[in-house]
Amino acid sequence: MMALGMALQLVQRVQHPSNNKVEDSGNVKRYRLDQDSIGYFRIRVIRSIVTGESMDLSTSSVSESAQRNMQKLKDLYTSCMDEEQIAKAGRQPIVGEVRKLLDMFPVSDSILSTAQTLDPSLRSVSKIDGTALSMTFAYLNRLGLDSFGSIRVSTDSKSPTKRVLELTEGGLGLPSKEYYLDDRIMGIYEATVGKMLHLILGDNDIATTSPGAESTKTTESTKWDAISKDIVEFEKELTAASTDVSDLRDSEKTYNPRSLDQISLTTGLWTSPKTLQNYLIWNLIRQLAGSLALSYYQPLRELNAALTSVSADVVPDRWKHCVSVVNRQLGDMAGQYFVEESFKGESRNQVHNMIEALCESYLKAFPTLEWLDDATTTGAIKKMKAIVQLIGFSTDSPNMRVSQWSVDKAFREVSQPVNMLKMHMLPQTVNAYYSSTQNQIVFPTSILQPPFFHTENPEYFNYGGICVVAGHEITFQGL
Template sequence: MVPLKLLLAIGLAMALQLVHGAQPPLYNKAICAAPQCILTAASILQDMDPNVDPCEDFSAYTCGGFANREEIPADQESTSYFRILSDENNQIIRSIVDAESVKAPQVSSDDEASQRNIQKLRNLYTSCMDEAQSAEAGRQPLMDEVQKLLEVFPVTGSILTPSPDAESMLSSPVGAVNRNALSLALSYFNKIGLDLFSSFGVTTDLKDPNRHVLRLTEGGLGLPSKEYYLDDRIISIYEATASKMFNLILGEDTNVSSSSTGKTTELPIKWTGIGNDVMNFEKQLAAISTPKKDLRNSEKTYNPFSIDQISSMTPSVDWSFVLKNLLPTDVDTPNIIVVTSPIFQTKLESLLQKTSPQTLQNYMIWSVIRQMAGYLAERYKRPMRELNAALAGISPDVIPERWKYCVSIVNDRLGQMAGHYFVKESFKGSSRTQVYDMVETIRSTYLKNLPELDWLDEPTVAGAVKKMKAIAQLIGFSTDAPNVASSESLEEYFKGYSVDPMDYFGNMMRGGLWETESSFKELSERVNKLQMHMSSQTVNAYYSPTQNQIVFPAGILQPPFFHADNPEYVNYGSIGVVAGHEITHGFDNMGHLFDSEGRLINWWTKATTDAFDSKAQCFVEQYGNFTILGPDGKNYHVDGQLTLGENIADNGGLKNSHEAWQARFNSDPAGWRYKNFRLPGLDRYTPEQLFFISYARLWCSKQRPEALVRQLRTDPHGPAKWRINGAVQNSVAFARAFSCPTGAPMNPERKCGLW
């Protein structure tokens, strides 16, 4: 929120200007007095800290005011413009789905499909908001699911079923794992959309992007990444969480109130033993899990096998039986299945062979509890809050406002349907056309630059130009499967998902089933390239390598990322760099493996590949030297390999968007065609400086140390500070714009560059 005093000061200055003379046409040297210009200028000024030298730390210079002003909400691990804009968009969704909202959308009486859609949205939101109903249902819905799994995967004399010698079963292996039971259990998890150590899913075939393929992936860890299983403090909390949750969900009902308050309560040895058993199994599972950076490698994860070959990797599972239970009756079992990590599947077999049925049952029950407990009343979620608080650095006593949680559920389950009304409310005017034209200008800059790159040989340049020209744009919302603009299309798309306003737990279960069934039906269908895989209200963008497509949901096309009335140096510095970033993903360390048609195929010569790898290594080393301060006071290094693709995209996006804007600005210095008028209160900055300031503002943020560590371990995006400073360090144009001397922190002699 822009301070009122700052707005008044800028507004007074503009009023005085208007008194002393008529407002001139908005050419490049004119100062804009329009409300949006005043808001944009005030936002830029309040985010900055002009006392910082931009050549020393551009992040602190541009975002120092933001850091001093903004407080991280008590229930959040960070704050940023992505978070702030998401909150604003969620307020709009709330007004749509809350039947009591005064801003509820007006639906025409003859648009019956829209009326039914609104009702479905409200039914889901209402069921989530009805905490009294959840409290009345208690833990029984989850106990019922646990009972189903106990029937699916029975263990003789199981500690989780009444038994005279249950206590002794904690450390006693009971025979070999039953293959049929394990296969049925895997089917159960997959069918309702829950994660286990192996899961089937449907995705685009990387070798033939017009068709779908079945993929077998790994998973099953309850902590964010395998590194956490080496952290004694976290695994101690995690083990205690599992023990407490078993007690809450399966223990004596009289224990529920005492063990859900957060107070130290002595748990029965039965549950502490199970918690320890689960932790020990997950430690072993983490040890054989594939590192995150390797899972991002499309060549390493594209491993086609027959069902018989997969069975030879993990013979403890009857994979044919699993697929028979999962696939719709009209979908044939495919001849080829893509396995993301054959080595994992082989190691999994060894782990299964040495694990007792009792331990597997404990682990499976825990997997159900930890993934479904969020659907219960608040009293059953305290241990999970304690775990999440430890991972995020927040207090376990802070409970987010219920409406925020319920809006997130609507966005997750019925996001495209809610997006229909969001687009009507927030995506108006010329935004779509203006962003489209901006992307085309940046594309033209890339096309001009590609033949000039001395490390690309002629055959690779020809392929790159062909691919660049073929990149498609999808802006605003999905136009098919479903068409977000059509009430009828949305109703048809979601018709298989039944929502009951009185049954929140059931709604979530049915949602998981419907999503799984819908996904598996796609196996017999061609890939739909008009489908957007984000809801319209999402504050994000993406590049799809298999569709060779860049996608910008309407949710991100809002200030500070974009406004149709902003000068071009602001828009190109913000959403323009985002567009350039997504385009560059088509040519980063992963994207360049796909050709113009989206096929995973080697279209590069060896000489160019070697040159690319050498230049990419510069980024790995540069970003790998950046650090963040963890909660323990230690420095943690950015993983230059894990973040390589995003870092290449940041640098390419900044360079090419800047060149695209600069060419337009230089070709029209007076501003007859392109609007580069001045903003009030920013006279001391050149348009070029404001371009770079607009870029940096995208990443203004504050983050708790615990959350930063988790980001380093799990996220291919680097910390915000280094996304700002890392990219400008490599920019000759930035150093020139701010007159940074060679050798200054933001202008090192060694610069990395690719595109």
């Protein structure tokens, strides 16, 4: 009865047809069933709470003991919320990045470099400059942008104490290669590319032009349509070289050690330089447009609506976007305050003890499983005893920089030992994971909240919550 009472107290649904609100009188406080969310699961409830709490931290008064750090959080959050200033900046922030890219990878017959918004005095080449292409790819990767793929510092899955450079495939503007087989989606996508190029690089800033004036730009629109077709056709070619999803999940098939010289020999340079330039510019625009005013990325919202069935007319709350910016740019710093607010007392020790008990139950069960042979049972027990718990937050001292600095730092770690105490999720992330290379189960602070866990819950209530999550992650050991 106590558990039932807590469950009823945890979430009491109150109908509000006009705004889809759900309220409660217990730990969940108040949240909303957002129209910009595809599904509804209890983990979404927690995520809504967490983003709300993160927002409260970002807008709270600055304490004397942490004034400098809190001020950074507040400055970042308030600047993101300043939509008036963002609107004044228009499209110029991205246009500036496009100019840099055109300068790094110039093409003699480029259509893009003749746009009035760009510098027309760029040097020209008639064939692909491999060095220029490599430098451009490196620059985009340093900005954290995906192009043909991405390079990151990772752990060697067959030698987990060593770091390696990991090259992963990418470069598609749609979620997976299967979408490129759908003619309807491809029509929408190609139109989206053309509209976005026109918005960001058009001769006039059509996002601030009246509809009547916009309709006269038929010649220029045709130019962007031609470029968008070129880009989409190239992406279709990429899908032919892309790995199937099932193979991407196969750790053996994705483990392919290569030297830099070997990688260079596997990549040809037969694509038109103009096509590559068009494609690289589109990738930059596609991934950075969300930082501009809404009018500049509305076509991308309409594309997302076609892919997800979430209406393009539903505009997410600005504060949610800004919380994600804070988490992305200053996540560890924000996480410190989130942990202080949301993970007090003996929470960490309590979760640790519960997971220890869960692991003990696995150890007792292994010898009784008839379908496990002796060698597998011995290996499973050894692996289970060695599993490492990371609960709530990292115990190392993270650095607090972003973007280019963080990428540079990651690459410097290639020759350093693997930090076994570092979480690869922020404390305010609603999730958990198992690391196969480090034999770790990791539970950020955010998932250690009701309904999964609370220090005042009866033990069996917590076992039915967070230990279900823990058991799920442990099964990824592949025992």
